[in-house]
Amino acid sequence: MTGPTWKDRLSDAMPEHLAREIDVFEGQIELKKAGKLDDKIFAETRLRRGAYGQRYDNGMRNDGTGQQPLVFPTALTKGPDTMWDAPGMQRIKNPFGKVTAEQMDVMSDLADEYSDSILHVTTRQDIQLHFVHIEDCPDMHRRLAATGITTREACGNSVRNVTACEFSGVCSTEGFDVTPYADAVTQYFLGHPDVQDFGRKFKIAFSGCHDEPCGATTFHDLGAIAEVRDGKRGFRVVVGGGLGAVPVKAKVLSEFCEERELLPLAQAVCRVFARLGEKQSRARARIKFLVQKVGLEEFKKLVAEERSKLRDDPRWTAFLSDLSATDETxxxxxxxxxxxxxxxxxxxxxxxxxxxxxxxxxxxxxxxxxxxxxxxxxxxxxxxxxxxxxxxxxxxxxxxxxxxxxxxxxxxxxxxxxxxxxxxxxxxTITDIAACPGTDTCKLGISASRGLAGELRKRLKVIEDDLPPEVRALRIKASGCFNSCSQHHAADIGFLGVSRNVGGRKVPHFNVIVGGSFQKNAGEYGLVAGAVPSKAVPKAVEMITQKYTAEREGDESFHDFIERVGKGAIRKLLKPIAKAPAYEDDPSFYSDWRDPREYTIGDLGIGECAGEIVPFVEFGLQAAEQELYEAQELHEKKESAPAAGKAFAAMVTAAKALVRFLDVQCRDDADDVIAQFRTHLFDTKVFFDPYAKGKFANYLLKLHESRSFTNADDEIAHRTLDEAQLFIEAAHACYQRITEASADAAE
Amino acid sequence: MTNPNLAERVQLKFYATDHVPAMDLIPVFHKWITDKVIDDELMIDVADYSHVDKGPGVVLIGHASDYYYDLGEGRPGLKYSRKRGGNADATLNVADAFKRALTACVRLQKESGLSLAFSAQEALFSIQDRLHAPNDDATFDAFKATLEPIAKKALGDVTLTREGDARLGLTIRIRAQGAGSMEDAAARL
Incomplete structure (x- = not known):
């Protein structure tokens, strides 16, 4: 006996094109189950429908004492190393964050029936449902489609959810309401052939004004900020921004793009990105790398050429005839x-x-x-x-x-x-903490950003009424890894999950990032002041905020305070809590927030061999961190080229520590260290991050090749410092992987 | 025509009498995974929502079903949730949910250091399948004959009342007249 289906029930409620797309996706699921579709193709297919993988979907779970296989009912996969039956995440695109009451009801129903009754708001105005099964997705999509929502291109290498300031249309500082423009861009690019061949994702944001944080256009691939000139509406258009491992502020592509030119300009940018953007190396495939590679002026020229070749499309301006279509009553x-x-x-x-x-x-x-x-x-x-x-x-x-x-x-x-x-x-305020999923559900998470954010929130709620107003006003954001999904670079105090080896065991840590600012569309990015153990982060927040209160001059903002005292002062401040106690003294440091499992692999042997080698290599990595710290001090003194040079030297020191750890002879000079590093750690892929692959190694190799640090300006110095930080983190991770492998072999 | 007996996504919640902070359940549920305490199900992960007011609390995520230390309605309890792989026979599917929920309650009561206790006098049953089991009187009437005998067998004399708004899946409050223990209820199934 079979009952009704959502497909039948909603056949009249779904727009025909959405219904057809979902049927096709359902057909692809059946093809995959029948073994007639390649893993990679199916993975990209489901990602473009917003159906993501989650932690442990490779069929292995870390119990804290070792890896436990998760034996799912079928051996079928839904992507490379991704088990079919493993819980996944469904991202639901809500252009510019708009949700109707009906849509909210339906998303709530989906959370009840297919997830765990939680709806999660992302930092890009999406809703995510976790722990969903791939085979439930088509019906979820149908129920969403019946309310006008498509999950198409919620993920994958295409134009992602178009975001906009939530105050658009009701804000006293905006040039004008950007909502109809964000809507037009969303509709225009959805499924557009020019955005189907990107090497990576492409994020667009709208802001109504320059000074408020709501649009955060500086860290988007393409940003549009409303302006009125001589009574005409237009946008300041910026391009090539992004956070991730190396944050880059978007650069001005057009000081004033008239409203009728917005869509063709955006289309021309997309076509240039599709044509010239990196396709092989995901790590360098965002448009920010293309803009850096060709230079802004050349990029502008390419876009202008592309624009001149575009054939007129009535959709570019059709929406302008009824800008009130998105008005709310x-x-x-x-x-x-x-x-x-x-x-x-x-x-x-x-x-x-x-x-x-x-x-x-x-x-x-x-x-x-x-x-x-x-x-x-x-x-x-x-x-x-x-x-x-x-x-x-x-x-x-x-x-x-x-x-x-x-x-x-x-x-x-x-x-x-x-x-x-x-x-x-x-x-x-300070209790309104943003956090990415981190190790809770994200495959890339290194530390428990949600656990940390939850703990900080709980503690700060208790004391918030006693906090000085300037501290209450601070923003905290926590990311579980370098991909920066919480947008921590733009926080007053940001946290970035990293791990450290202490006495042969892994300890969850967070890099403390200070000096960022969410104002002016996320106008300032912070830099790392040092790493502290995860369990010491609440103390770090307490120490930093107390220092701010005690030493603040007049109405000084936190950003200005950090500029004045320098990140070195924060590093010194945190030094007493930067070192995790020995495991025997306090094992709680060896677990992350709200996760009792030991962070390190519990059955990792602390053999004599490792015991002898650990201090040596760790000494080298610590020396690298010290050099990086000195580089940051130089950068704060606006000595850009010396700062970049020092950051490069720090990377060489870290590389040397690893090379010698492998028992490879090398001289102290950078050329020899890097030659040996290339042979023994890069070509062998030993240094490769499981997800970022050779990305961090390439930072060193490219710097060595380009010598860009020798004449670095402030921006290059900033970037070099970021790259050095990530390289040193990767060196720590590499060292951990090698020691684990050695221990396994010894076992 | 809807038919609630075709739905497999059933949920059953028993309320705690002595309750504990939800975060205390995190290590317990992790241990259940590591030690394979629920030996006939694949358990995968633990999700912490203890920060959400009247939320799902802490969830032991499995492949076929989840176990919540649920804070919904502001009343902590153990909620069992069948997601897939349920028995095609609705009676067996509901009986299985009772058995698993009661067994989990008994296990939690025995967890050293938790001091958690549950009552067998009240439970909340729901079907998270609005296609087959909307929350209306007709569906309630159609499903009563499936649910009532199992609830009686486990809990003694019961009264069933439908509740909640029409947007929910079928939701039924079960009230038992007797005051048996969770162990007794589990043993009767």
Whole structure:
């Protein structure tokens, strides 16, 4: 006996083209199950539908005492080394974060039925559902399609979710509402042939103004900032920004691109990227590397040439005839802000922002670590229906915003939030911590960014009322690895997960990154002040914020404070807590936050051989870190070329430590160290990161070849410091892999 | 025409009487994976949502089913959730959910250092399948005959009440008249 299917039930509700695409995807699932589709092709196929892999999907689980095989029912795979039955993640694209009440209801239903009842807001205004099965995806897609959502190109090497400031259209500082433009770009590029042949993903962001952080255009592949000149609407267009391992600020492609030229300009950029972008090495395939490689002026020329070849497309400007199509209509009359109790006043101070329209407010609902339940999702849908209409927006700080809230309704609205566990005050403050999935679910996670963020949030909530205002205003972001998904470079205090070897055991650590700023569209990126054990991070936050309060001059911002005192001062401050205690003294340091498993592989032998070698190589790696620290000091003194040179020297020192660890003879000079490094660690792939492959080694080899550090300006010095930091981290990781392999062999 | 007896995604929650911080369950669930405590199921990971108010708490993620130390409704409890691989016979599928949920409760009660206890007087049963089992009276009536005998067998005399809004999957509150132990209830199945 068979029952109804979602395909039948929703056949009239889905747009025909979406229904057809989902049928095709379902057919590909069947082909894969029948062994008629290649692993790599299927992997890219599902990724382009937003169906990701998750940690442990290779069929192995770390128990803390060793690797345990996970024996799934079938040996079938859904990609290279990716088991068919392993839980995965479904990313749901919500262009510029907009969600209707109906969509919120349906996403909540999906979370109940196919996931674990949690909806997770990402830093790119998506929703992610975790622990889903690949075979449930087509029905999930159908149910989304029936509400107008497609997951197409939610992942894969294409144009990802187009993001925009959540205050677009209601903001008092914006040039104009960027929503219809973000919508037009989304529709235009979805499935467009010019964006199907990228070597990597392509992220586009819109911002309504230059000074606020909401659009974060500086770290996007393409950013558009609204401007009005001589009464004409247009955009300052920037290109080639990105975070990841080496953050790069986007550069100005056009000081003022008129609105009618926005789509063709973006298309020309995409065509240049598709044609000339790196395709072989994923590590260098983002557009930022292409812009760096050819130079900004040449890139502009290429784009202009490409633009001149494009044939007119009516879609470039069709949307301009009805820019009000994306407007929202309030359902309640605007009114002055209602009064309420003290808790409401506290919430209103941080979570309510007046709109440019009198009597209306944007309410930011703070979601811890970006998570909310399906029950809360339905409450949000109800609140939207009752108070604001379809005005829900997901934010890049992993919160949910409801716009067009009448001031008169604010207190009643707040009480409903409180009743449903969503009345937490402190949006956009130190307790509103962004975190990527990290080791919880991400295959690339090195440290438990969510565990850390959860712990920091819990501790800071207890003391938030006693914190000085300048400390309360700080932003914290935590990433589990160098891919920087929490956008930690742009935080006041950022954390980046790394691991360290202490006495033959792995210890989770976080690099502490200070000096970034989310203001001005994430206008400043921070630099590493040092690594501390994961369990020492709360103490680090306490020490840094106390120093800021004690030594702050006047109204000095945290960014300015760090500029003044220097990152070296923060490094010195953290030195007493930078070293993990011996395992025998405090084993808690050898597990990560909210994960009792020993971080190191428990059955790793601490043999005599390793015991003799460890101090030697660690000494070399520590020396490299010391040199990098000195490089940072030089950089702070604006001595760019010496700073870059010192950073390069630090990389050579780390490379030398590894080369000698392998018992290879080498001289002290860089040429010989690098020749030996290439032979014994690069060509053999021993240094290769499991995911980034030869990316970090290439930083050293290319620097050695180009000698770019000799005449480095500030930007090159900054980049070289970042690359050196990552190279040294990779050296630590390589050393750990070698010692583990030795221990296994000894066993 | 919907038919709740075709649905396999059933959930069953028993409420805690003495409850503990959700984070205390993290090491317990990891240990259950490592030691293969649930020996006939593949358990994979532990998800921590203890930071979410009235949320799923801490979840032991498996291939075919999940076990939650659930904080939903603001009432901690053990929630068993069948995701796939359920028995095609609805009666057997529901009985299996009772057996597994009760067994997990008994195991948690015995975990040293947890001080966790559950009540067999009340449970919340739901079907997370809105296609086959919408939350309406007709579906409730159609499913009662499947659920009631199993609930009675495990918990003694029971009353079943449908609750929750129409957007949910079929949701049924089970109230038992007796005050038997979780061990007794598990043994009766």
């Amino acid at each position: 309030p359902i309640r009359p605007g009114a002055p802000l209602a009064t309420g109790d003290a808790a409401f006043q506290k919430w209103a101070e941080t979570n309510l922002r007046p709109q440019s329209q009198d009597g209306y407010y944007v309410a930011t609902i703070k979601m811890p670590l970006g998570d909310f339940t399906s029950t809360q999702g339905r409450v949000l849908a109800d609140l939207a229906r009752e108070y604001t209409g379809d005005t829900i927006r997901l934010t890049i700080e992993q919160n949910v915003a409801l716009r067009w809230l009448s001031g008169a309704d604010a207190y009643a609205f707040y009480q409903r939030l409180v009743d449903n566990g969503m009345g937490d005050a402190g949006a956009r």
